[in-house]
Amino acid sequence: MQMQRLLLSTYFLFSPERRTANMAASGGRTVGSFLWKCGNCCFNFNTVSSNLTRQVLSRQLCVSAVLHRKNLAAAGPEKFSEEFIKKQVEEFNIGKRHLANMMGEDPETFTQGDINRSIAYLFPSGLFDKKAKPLMKHPDEDTFTKALAVEKHQDRLRGKDLFTQDAKQISLVGSRWLLKEELEELLVETISEHDYARFIQLMERLLSLPYCSVEEDFVQRYRRQLEIQSSKQQVQPLQYDQHGVAYSTGDGRRKTATGTVLLRDSGSGSISINGTNYVHYFPVLQDREQLMFPLHFMGVLGRFDMQCSVSGGGHSSQAGALRLAISRAMLSFLSEGQVETMRQAGLLTPDPRIKERKKPGQEGARRKFTWKKR
Amino acid sequence: MLYTCLLPACQSEQHLGQYYTVPPSHFHTVFPHGLPPRYQQQVKTFNEGCVMVRQPALELISHLKRADYSKPTLRYLLYGVKGSGKTMSLCHTVHYCSTQGWLVLHIPDAHLWVKNCKELLPSSYHASRFDQPIQASNWLRNFRTTNEHFLSKIKLRQRYVWTKRESTEEGRPLGELVDMGVSRVKSSSDVVGAVLKELRLQAGGTEGGFRLAVAVDGVNGLWGRTTLKKEDKSPVAPEELTLVHNLRKMINNDWCGGAVIATLSQTGSLYAPSSAYLPQELLGEEGFDSMDPFVPVPVSLYSEKEFESCYLYYLDRHWLQHPHSQTEEGKKELIFLSNRNPSVLERLCAFL
Numbered sequence: 197m198q199m200q201r202l203l204l205s206t207y208f209l210f211s212p213e214r215r216t217a218n219m220a221a222s223g224g225r226t227v228g229s230f231l232w233k234c235g236n237c238c239f240n241f242n243t244v245s246s247n248l249t250r251q252v253l254s255r256q257l258c259v260s261a262v263l264h265r266k267n268l269a270a271a272g273p274e275k276f277s278e279e280f281i282k283k284q285v286e287e288f289n290i291g292k293r294h295l296a297n298m299m300g301e302d303p304e305t306f307t308q309g310d311i312n313r314s315i316a317y318l319f320p321s322g323l324f325d326k327k328a329k330p331l332m333k334h335p336d337e338d339t340f341t342k343a344l345a346v347e348k349h350q351d352r353l354r355g356k357d358l359f360t361q362d363a364k365q366i367s368l369v370g371s372r373w374l375l376k377e378e379l380e381e382l383l384v385e386t387i388s389e390h391d392y393a394r395f396i397q398l399m400e401r402l403l404s405l406p407y408c409s410v411e412e413d414f415v416q417r418y419r420r421q422l423e424i425q426s427s428k429q430q431v432q433p434l435q436y437d438q439h440g441v442a443y444s445t446g447d448g449r450r451k452t453a454t455g456t457v458l459l460r461d462s463g464s465g466s467i468s469i470n471g472t473n474y475v476h477y478f479p480v481l482q483d484r485e486q487l488m489f490p491l492h493f494m495g496v497l498g499r500f501d502m503q504c505s506v507s508g509g510g511h512s513s514q515a516g517a518l519r520l521a522i523s524r525a526m527l528s529f530l531s532e533g534q535v536e537t538m539r540q541a542g543l544l545t546p547d548p549r550i551k552e553r554k555k556p557g558q559e560g561a562r563r564k565f566t567w568k569k570r
Numbered sequence: 571m572l573y574t575c576l577l578p579a580c581q582s583e584q585h586l587g588q589y590y591t592v593p594p595s596h597f598h599t600v601f602p603h604g605l606p607p608r609y610q611q612q613v614k615t616f617n618e619g620c621v622m623v624r625q626p627a628l629e630l631i632s633h634l635k636r637a638d639y640s641k642p643t644l645r646y647l648l649y650g651v652k653g654s655g656k657t658m659s660l661c662h663t664v665h666y667c668s669t670q671g672w673l674v675l676h677i678p679d680a681h682l683w684v685k686n687c688k689e690l691l692p693s694s695y696h697a698s699r700f701d702q703p704i705q706a707s708n709w710l711r712n713f714r715t716t717n718e719h720f721l722s723k724i725k726l727r728q729r730y731v732w733t734k735r736e737s738t739e740e741g742r743p744l745g746e747l748v749d750m751g752v753s754r755v756k757s758s759s760d761v762v763g764a765v766l767k768e769l770r771l772q773a774g775g776t777e778g779g780f781r782l783a784v785a786v787d788g789v790n791g792l793w794g795r796t797t798l799k800k801e802d803k804s805p806v807a808p809e810e811l812t813l814v815h816n817l818r819k820m821i822n823n824d825w826c827g828g829a830v831i832a833t834l835s836q837t838g839s840l841y842a843p844s845s846a847y848l849p850q851e852l853l854g855e856e857g858f859d860s861m862d863p864f865v866p867v868p869v870s871l872y873s874e875k876e877f878e879s880c881y882l883y884y885l886d887r888h889w890l891q892h893p894h895s896q897t898e899e900g901k902k903e904l905i906f907l908s909n910r911n912p913s914v915l916e917r918l919c920a921f922l
Binding site: 465466467472473474475476481484485488491492495497498 | 651652844845899902903905906907908909911914918
């Protein structure tokens with residue numbers, strides 16, 4: 197309804213008797229500021245339009261409407277106080293008179309029924325719901341009662357000292373909404389995708405409202421905890437051989453190459469792969485860097501002796517397999533926090549990339565045959 | 571103490587790990603062809619040639635100092651994994667020999683004589699053998715540069731006839747023979763053979779005696795197979811090459827008054843697996859039998875001290891530019907990545 201009042205005013209602005217004035221003072225001078233509040237539409241209409249008549253001959257200033265907008269966000273939420281309601285009533289009356297003027301009727305004897313008819317004439321609506329059609333009513337009837345009641349209730353609670361601010365928030369960290377399958381299982385009925393999307397939408401909406409912590413149990417029923425990733429790693433205990441030297445084994449795989457590593461403590465940093473020295477087994481620097489990465493990351497370069505065996509794949513994949521094996525073997529020597537850092541560095545994740553299948557009609561996995569125009 | 575000014579003759583165990591500079595004047599005379607190519611580049615970059623004093627070279631030099639030169643020649647064999655510094659130790663010893671006034675016969679790489687030869691001429695001297703004129707003339711040129719002062723002193727003891735019109739008389743200086751070999755490329759291989767024979771005969775001699783050092787790099791090439799083929803596509807055995815034949819005669823210990831220092835090399839060797847580095851594997855049956863008995867000198871990777879010294883040398887020369895390489899962490903990384911292998915370390919530092 198208020199929106200229609202705005203439209204009315206703008207129409208009024210451009211009405212014939214004001215048009216000349218407006219042309220002289222066109223530009224974004226008017227149409228003051230708006231304030232939308234969820235649930236209740238109300239706005240402040242700056243009666244700048246009346247200024248126009250006075251400043252007809254003033255020079256047109258190129259001032260944008262933005263500057264005239266009051267910084268209402270700083271003013272705080274609108275309070276439904278008595279003056280506010282009085283102002284709204286005044287505006288309604290003025291608007292009623294303008295409407296009567298427009299329809300060419302007498303402003304003094306303009307009844308509510310006349311208002312309704314004129315609105316229906318000026319803004320024909322194809323909507324079926326009566327409540328959705330544009331209307332213009334006196335503010336006292338049914339507009340602010342709900343908001344006033346809420347405010348009265350809040351004041352009463354404040355008086356009794358029961359009005360607590362909404363400080364408690366539901367913690368959503370580390371949990372996720374139920375999946376569609378899990379929801380179906382819970383409700384024992386099939387749900388379509390749209391329904392599921394709508395459900396998630398509504399739950400999010402619920403969480404965005406104030407005092408949602410009251411319904412925390414209800415919300416948590418539809419959420420599942422996420423497991424912490426690092427606790428999935430199985431760290432094997434250290435084994436000791438006959439001299440009391442600690443050792444551990446690890447194995448890793450990468451793209452058809454498998455490698456096993458026997459890591460011994462208190463060594464000198466010597467590595468033997470399949471019986472030969474690693475400098476001779478991996479002449480390429482890149483492969484040796486791959487081997488070095490887990491040790492260097494943890495800063496234990498010269499500490500361990502390694503005996504590795506590897507087979508399958510090419511030199512790069514063998515190096516990758518050994519790197520994974522070394523990282524896994526090192527887990528038993530490290531503390532929890534270090535294990536977590538290793539996991540986040542990606543040292544413990546096996547590389548899932550495999551050679552892609554060659555498709556028929558193409559030369560390789562992606563490469564197509566040469567295209568000949570004719 | 572990173573640097574020592576002593577020449578090889580005066581170095582001892584206390585100088586292990588230190589670098590000594592080869593005087594620039596010696597460089598072109600002593601090492602026209604013997605140094606590893608990467609080391610030559612390094613010399614050019616740093617504008618000086620610094621060699622690290624290491625255990626194998628010192629051992630060799632001490633053997634040479636104490637050997638009895640009236641007995642048949644001792645043969646020393648340097649062996650080790652690829653890149654551990656065999657050629658450098660050989661060059662160190664050669665430098666010692668030349669400072670002591672020996673006559674140095676330095677064959678930079680015997681493998682060069684058994685592969686990649688463009689011209690194979692049938693030998694004029696011996697019907698079944700083959701000549702390699704280019705290699706022979708190259709070697710003679712370098713030999714001339716190395717041993718300038720000996721060439722006029724040594725006199726030939728035999729008359730050599732090259733063609734119907736050419737011959738070299740008895741009593742002529744060796745230099746003339748060498749010059750002839752360099753100019754007459756066709757008979758250069760035979761000239762090489764003649765030179766070697768003369769030197770063998772005169773090395774232990776009492777009158778005007780000089781010590782002869784035969785330094786052969788990649789000696790396992792003399793007994794393996796060759797990649798050369800005759801015109802009918804049948805492979806050439808090493809014995810059928812004049813140069814190889816004569817060199818083998820030198821390496822035999824039937825002469826006295828010098829020493830034979832040899833290195834095994836897998837890098838240039840033909841048909842040998844890359845993991846082989848022991849004498850038995852690389853020399854083969856035949857080679858091992860002919861080299862037997864020899865004094866094996868193992869060349870190992872850098873020890874802690876030596877690695878430290880090399881690292882400090884590179885830092886000193888501002889070769890390691892990356893700021894991380896100057897930290898302890900960087901040093902550990904270098905140790906790991908190169909496993910203290912000298913050549914690997916050198917290649918690694920080249921782009922830091």
